[in-house]
Amino acid sequence: xxxLKVTPTIExxxxxxxxxxxxxxxxxxxxxxxxxxxxxLRFDVAGSPALSAPVRQRLLALAGRRATAEGVLVIxxxxxxxxxxxxxxxxxxxxxxxxxxxxPVRKRIPTKxxxxxxxxxxxxxxxxxxxxxxxxxxxxxx
Numbered sequence: 610x611x612x613l614k615v616t617p618t619i620e621x622x623x624x625x626x627x628x629x630x631x632x633x634x635x636x637x638x639x640x641x642x643x644x645x646x647x648x649x650l651r652f653d654v655a656g657s658p659a660l661s662a663p664v665r666q667r668l669l670a671l672a673g674r675r676a677t678a679e680g681v682l683v684i685x686x687x688x689x690x691x692x693x694x695x696x697x698x699x700x701x702x703x704x705x706x707x708x709x710x711x712x713p714v715r716k717r718i719p720t721k722x723x724x725x726x727x728x729x730x731x732x733x734x735x736x737x738x739x740x741x742x743x744x745x746x747x748x749x750x751x
Contacts, residue, residue, distance in 0.1 A: 613700065615707045621659050627651040628699075630692060647687035650699040655680025660707075668710035682706075 613621040630645040654660065654668050654676065665680075672682050684706075686699035722730075 613704065615704050616711050619659055619664070619707060619711060621652075621657065621707075625652060625657055625659070626700075626703075628696065644692075646690060646692050646695055647685065648692065648695040648699045650684040650686065650696075650703060652682045652684075652703060653680065654682050663713075664707070664710050667714070668707060671706055671710050 611623045613623065613626070615621060627650070629649040629651070631647045631649055632645050654665055654672070657665070660668065668682070669676050669680060675684065676682050682703070684699045684702050686695040686702065688698055689695050
């Protein structure tokens with residue numbers, strides 16, 4: 610029984626991954642019509658015991674359209690001409706996606722503009738206003 614090591618704390622059992630090989634489009638000549646080299650890697654995010662609830666949520670959010678309504682992540686790898694390289698590519702993409710989801714979201718600390726920045730902004734507004742005012746029709750003093 611082998612495992613896919615994602616982070617020091619997250620390990621995914623190989624039995625959780627479902628790989629299907631399908632015919633790829635694109636370059637490859639006659640070979641592309643005969644051999645199923647593209648890989649469809651399916652990983653049940655919602656049912657995986659290796660992921661915590663927050664990581665599961667972030668992973669599904671990161672996956673976007675690649676995740677099904679049931680919470681299954683589908684990665685399509687057809688970049689290379691061989692099954693082995695496409696398989697390795699799909700697994701690498703899954704690992705990278707889980708690593709990104711495992712990083713906690715940093716809370717934004719709201720900041721306020723400095724007093725000098727406020728003054729600069731108002732001075733620029735006054736200058737711009739004066740420029741636009743000077744473009745108007747001249748006023749007669751008569």
